[in-house]
Amino acid sequence: MYSIAHQIVASPCGEGVIVVGGFEGAGDAFVHSVALWSQGEWRAFGGGLRSIGWNQDAIGTVEAIASAGCDGGLPQFYVAGTFTSAIQPDGSMIDVDRIALWDGTAWQALSTPLPQGYPLTLAYGNGTLYVGGSIYSEAQSEYVGAIKMSDGHTWEVLGRGTVGVVNEIVADGNGGAYVSGGFQTVRQSNGLTLVVNGLAHWTGTEWAWIGGPEADGPYSTSTITAMTLGLDGALYVGGDFETFAQPNRPVTPARHLAKWSGSVWADAGPMEILPRSIALLPDGRVVVGASSEVYPPRPRDHLFIHGETGWETLGNVGGSVYTLALADSRLYLGGDFRAAGGMPNSTVAAYELAQGTPTERPSAASGTTLRATPNPARDATTLRFDASGETRLAVFDALGREVAVLLDGPLAPGAHEVRFATGALPAGVYIARLVTGAGAQSRTLTVVR
Missing domain, CATH: 2.130.10.10 (YVTN repeat-like/Quinoprotein amine dehydrogenase)
Structure with missing residues (x-):
């Protein structure tokens, strides 16, 4: 049709x-x-x-x-x-x-x-x-x-x-x-x-x-x-x-x-x-x-x-x-x-x-729940997620350049949170990307001034 x-x-x-x-x-x-x-x-x-x-x-x-x-x-x-x-x-x-x-x-x-x-x-x-x-x-x-x-x-x-x-x-x-x-x-x-x-x-x-x-x-x-x-x-x-x-x-x-x-x-x-x-x-x-x-x-x-x-x-x-x-x-x-x-x-x-x-359509992670509070953020935001095993959490700018690695290593099963300081970043849109054995998930972060 x-x-x-x-x-x-x-x-x-x-x-x-x-x-x-x-x-x-x-x-x-x-x-x-x-x-x-x-x-x-x-x-x-x-x-x-x-x-x-x-x-x-x-x-x-x-x-x-x-x-x-x-x-x-x-x-x-x-x-x-x-x-x-x-x-x-x-x-x-x-x-x-x-x-x-x-x-x-x-x-x-x-x-x-x-x-x-x-x-x-x-x-x-x-x-x-x-x-x-x-x-x-x-x-x-x-x-x-x-x-x-x-x-x-x-x-x-x-x-x-x-x-x-x-x-x-x-x-x-x-x-x-x-x-x-x-x-x-x-x-x-x-x-x-x-x-x-x-x-x-x-x-x-x-x-x-x-x-x-x-x-x-x-x-x-x-x-x-x-x-x-x-x-x-x-x-x-x-x-x-x-x-x-x-x-x-x-x-x-x-x-x-x-x-x-x-x-x-x-x-x-x-x-x-x-x-x-x-x-x-x-x-x-x-x-x-x-x-x-x-x-x-x-x-x-x-x-x-x-x-x-x-x-x-x-x-x-x-x-x-x-x-x-x-x-x-x-x-x-x-x-x-x-x-x-x-x-x-x-x-x-x-x-x-x-x-x-x-x-064709955005990928969706399986077994991960990435959230950010507050979002938009001025000085800092807290990223929360459920994960286990080898986990990498990084932040990219809109051009795909990695601006921060917040986590890269093994985690025990359960809920986790990472504080991300945004005070030194220019205002704009960023992408937090979480990669685990269960898959990958991205979350848009907005930094305001």
């Missing part, structure tokens, strides 16, 4: 990833278009999502997901797409027209229905849910592109909307959001029009132009096809452009990929392909996924990393890479492909950052 992954996000509870798209079944799990990969196995969220209508009962397609927190170790998130019903864990069904909330244990419909239209993207931050796509406002009698819900009950247009479709929204972490799509202008709440050419910043109260692809003419829009926010707060955008215009500064060359520091745009590494997805590794290097829809489908050229000598291919992915996510010391990729790393891989694959190895 044909399957596709539209988006992957790290679980808000800190382990595993949540995958959404159009698929039925993942591994041995019975799932419909949304699934969790964690601790070496696929898990379902109830019975998933369905599209039920006149003479139709089909798999619902999920276009977007937005993490909404973790409650008692249970992930919470919103999903949007072309579905009408959600199947609860007990087998019952509820109506959820194109958008739904998984509250950690069950599906919920939102208190206010989504306005007419087709949702393409979601973002959640500071208690506000953003929805973008082709969204219609009854009050304005027109399509407005993007809406938000801050009080849990009321949908509001961002200003008076975008004049065109919104393809992607990224929360800025400060109560606003970056918005991109096929629009040339946005409209403020007072009706004033702002020319933005496909990229704008919603500050929380009004639209602002932060710069964007330079237009070829008065009716031209250079399409942005990918957008992400780095750990340092920098905004990366990719798309069909050659130069970037910016407020109070000269136009800067930026072939298909640009970076905004918060005050100035710069070329993030000129590319020949159009980025479809972007991810930032902990060391700051950029990874880009490409689509066969806009790039000749050469099976070995759909995933790229910007190294010391420029762009290099990564992972030999044979098909479109629509989404990238970092979790569990791995780079997860999803899309429309059937091979990765020279192996059969359908729809979802993982690239082991510490080992440089693409795999």
Whole structure:
């Protein structure tokens, strides 16, 4: 059966990833278009999502997901797409027209229905849910592109909307959001029009132009096809452009990929392909996924990393890479492909950052239970695990370089713990790897400053 992954996000509870798209079944799990990969196995969220209508009962397609927190170790998130019903864990069904909330244990419909239209993207931050796509406002009698819900009950247009479709929204972490799509202008709440050419910043109260692809003419829009926010707060955008215009500064060359520091745009590494997805590794290097829809489908050229000598291919992915996510010391990729790393891989694959190895699914240890508390850590964390016999516990950075060996020798059977001082390490993501006679297990450690 044909399957596709539209988006992957790290679980808000800190382990595993949540995958959404159009698929039925993942591994041995019975799932419909949304699934969790964690601790070496696929898990379902109830019975998933369905599209039920006149003479139709089909798999619902999920276009977007937005993490909404973790409650008692249970992930919470919103999903949007072309579905009408959600199947609860007990087998019952509820109506959820194109958008739904998984509250950690069950599906919920939102208190206010989504306005007419087709949702393409979601973002959640500071208690506000953003929805973008082709969204219609009854009050304005027109399509407005993007809406938000801050009080849990009321949908509001961002200003008076975008004049065109919104393809992607990224929360800025400060109560606003970056918005991109096929629009040339946005409209403020007072009706004033702002020319933005496909990229704008919603500050929380009004639209602002932060710069964007330079237009070829008065009716031209250079399409942005990918957008992400780095750990340092920098905004990366990719798309069909050659130069970037910016407020109070000269136009800067930026072939298909640009970076905004918060005050100035710069070329993030000129590319020949159009980025479809972007991810930032902990060391700051950029990874880009490409689509066969806009790039000749050469099976070995759909995933790229910007190294010391420029762009290099990564992972030999044979098909479109629509989404990238970092979790569990791995780079997860999803899309429309059937091979990765020279192996059969359908729809979802993982690239082991510490080992440089693409795999169909992460390996899971047998007989080991590696945990870290606190995580994230500032000065120190304690690693706890059950093991016996010859045991090695080491820590690697995101490039696979060994930064510490915490244990290397025999252990008596039972529970053990090792304190790891992190005070001298730079902020970032690290991987603790435990190897015993029973197998190997990795745990992502985050160091903050």
